[in-house]
Amino acid sequence: MLNIAGLLKEKKLTVTPQRVEIVNLLSTNRHINVDELYALLHTNFPSISLATVYKNINTMLESEILSEVQIFNAKNVYELAKEEHSHIVCTSCNEILELPIDLQVIYKEAESKSAYSLKSASLVFSGKCPRCSSSKV
Amino acid sequence: MLNIAGLLKEKKLTVTPQRVEIVNLLSTNRHINVDELYALLHTNFPSISLATVYKNINTMLESEILSEVQIFNAKNVYELAKEEHSHIVCTSCNEILELPIDLQVIYKEAESKSAYSLKSASLVFSGKCPRCSSSKV
DNA sequence: CTGACTGCAAACGTTTTGCACGGTA
DNA sequence: TACCGTGCAAAACGTTTGCAGTCAG
DSSP: OOOHHHHHHHTTOOOOHHHHHHHHHHHHSOSEEHHHHHHHHHHHOTTOOHHHHHHHHHHHHHTTSEEEEOOTTSOOEEEEOOSOOEEEEETTTOOEEEEOOOOHHHHHHHHHHHOOEEEEEEEEEEEEOHHHHHSOO | OOOHHHHHHHTTOOOOHHHHHHHHHHHHSOSEEHHHHHHHHHHHOTTOOHHHHHHHHHHHHHTTSEEEEOOTTSOOEEEEOOSOOEEEEETTTOOEEEEOOOOHHHHHHHHHHHOOEEEEEEEEEEEEOHHHHHSOO
């Protein structure tokens, strides 16, 4: 069970019911975009504003409570922050899968080939999920 | 030397001076965004419209003459399409480097772990280029 | 009590669209 | 000539901002 208030305090953020609910929703719905989040929030906060959702997402991105995943040809989705990992997006149904892939070797290769000092990497695969692969196109 | 008209015809696109110039500019300026492209086009096409730039980029993306690179916290940039490759973006000066990295092993790992059938991958590193690393912050 | 957050409305930047005209094939 | 592309203006879209009122600490 996630201690959401504690998480927010740890990052020196004010604990508001809206923020708690955003984190709560993202803990059970990884990879949803702003509109989906907004729609879900309406259940408990009928008068919540989209601006509040954006402001809180941005605040929590800066505090690294959340992270953002950029999806090709779709709106960014959000997830609770955790160690670096890759994503696979189904081009048919847009389902997103997380994948713990060790990029150590690739990092090394990239650093030696580029002479850059690297901080982070974003690896997103596109493909078809098993369900969409098996169904006729 | 690039046969631009031939490239366009091959993809069954009408050859217009604007399209030729867009491809021409991208052949010497990889990784520029819409605004930069628009500004460069103004030299030879003082009355070109931004809508035309967008329409042509979209058309040529669909025909796979161009490809789009999504840059975190910055506008998308464009390049002439070629084999899959990775990118490194400098977080200080935004310079973009292309890197031919073999993702075969990673693809295999991702496929077996996910059961997805994968089509493509986007790998973008963030870091500091040698110039920005050496200069005082 | 003070500062931070919320909700509303308006503003903003980017991209797309509709349309009349002009160019390509 | 028939169709497609261009340029303009307006619309659409996603996100941010300013502000007055409210809530958290």
